[in-house]
Amino acid sequence: MSPAAAPIPGAVTKERKRSYWHDVFKRFSRHKLAMAGLAVIALELVLVLALHLDPYSMNTDSGFGAPPSAAHPLGTDEVGRDVFARIVYGGRTSLFVGLVSALVSLAIGVPLGLLAGYYKGVPGVMVMRLADIFMSVPSMILVLVLVSMIGPSIQSVTIVIGVMGWPQFARQLYGSVLAVREKDYVQAAVAIGEKSWRIILKYILPNAFAPVIITFTFSIASAILQESSLSFLGMGVQLPQASWGNIMYAAQSITVLSQRPWLWVPPGLALLITVLSINFFGDGLRDALDPKTKL
Numbered sequence: 001m002s003p004a005a006a007p008i009p010g011a012v013t014k015e016r017k018r019s020y021w022h023d024v025f026k027r028f029s030r031h032k033l034a035m036a037g038l039a040v041i042a043l044e045l046v047l048v049l050a051l052h053l054d055p056y057s058m059n060t061d062s063g064f065g066a067p068p069s070a071a072h073p074l075g076t077d078e079v080g081r082d083v084f085a086r087i088v089y090g091g092r093t094s095l096f097v098g099l100v101s102a103l104v105s106l107a108i109g110v111p112l113g114l115l116a117g118y119y120k121g122v123p124g125v126m127v128m129r130l131a132d133i134f135m136s137v138p139s140m141i142l143v144l145v146l147v148s149m150i151g152p153s154i155q156s157v158t159i160v161i162g163v164m165g166w167p168q169f170a171r172q173l174y175g176s177v178l179a180v181r182e183k184d185y186v187q188a189a190v191a192i193g194e195k196s197w198r199i200i201l202k203y204i205l206p207n208a209f210a211p212v213i214i215t216f217t218f219s220i221a222s223a224i225l226q227e228s229s230l231s232f233l234g235m236g237v238q239l240p241q242a243s244w245g246n247i248m249y250a251a252q253s254i255t256v257l258s259q260r261p262w263l264w265v266p267p268g269l270a271l272l273i274t275v276l277s278i279n280f281f282g283d284g285l286r287d288a289l290d291p292k293t294k295l
Contacts, residue, residue: 027288034284037277048092053085055242075262087267090242097158098224102216104162109169117177131167139164152235161223172215176208210289217282221275244271
């Protein structure tokens with residue numbers, strides 16, 4: 001009778017065939033709120049990119065501030081512009097600001113967090129203290145000041161929000177890098193004389209980047225809210241360009257609040273649903289990327 005075959009070291013078993021990303025997708029697909037959020041975000045992207053409507057033309061035939069009708073499903077604003085067209089165009093603006101400003105924060109925060117966590121010492125102290133200074137000042141006040149100095153526009157709002165958001169990425173990555181740099185495979189790479197930049201890019205960044213992806217999704221939602229707040233205050237996207245914030249700017253009038261809800265309720269709901277959907281997506285992604293989560 002032949003002896004039982006011993007398992008070959010390093011052999012690929014059925015369990016090992018399931019890749020990490022396959023498990024991530026499976027965990028994410030079981031998160032109902034995250035899937036609902038993803039569906040809403042995908043639908044919004046299709047609408048704002050596929051629909052080519054005119055948010056600027058004044059429809060004098062329908063009247064100014066006209067209620068919803070067959071020609072204008074969400075009515076017209078105080079100067080006769082189609083509210084639905086402006087909401088679609090405003091969604092394009094708000095999503096653009098949210099995504100690009102989050103990318104700006106990522107581009108600044110990730111290199112600083114990597115350098116601070118890997119080298120520690122003086123570089124780490126300087127980066128973390130700079131992040132503390134940024135985070136100690138109320139962000140909305142500082143954003144208002146910077147935007148007023150540069151001048152309100154889509155570009156200035158996007159850049160300012162992006163620059164103000166880098167400390168979250170730097171602090172998140174700093175903590176992850178501190179944990180990863182002590183792993184055996186990193187210490188072995190240091191011992192054999194690997195260059196620092198190769199160690200950072202090949203060993204540390206891939207193993208410390210997952211929490212940054214989650215921070216990125218929440219930063220998009222936060223940036224959309226900040227842009228809408230600035231536009232509502234008149235310091236963000238300027239008319240006649242549309243964003244959800246400056247569409248609701250008209251709601252400062254008591255007459256509009258009480259008698260023309262079609263001017264402010266739809267953009268408010270669009271903003272609420274979008275931010276909630278992105279946050280649900282981020283929650284699901286956080287749970288999916290956690291290997292301790294049960295399938």
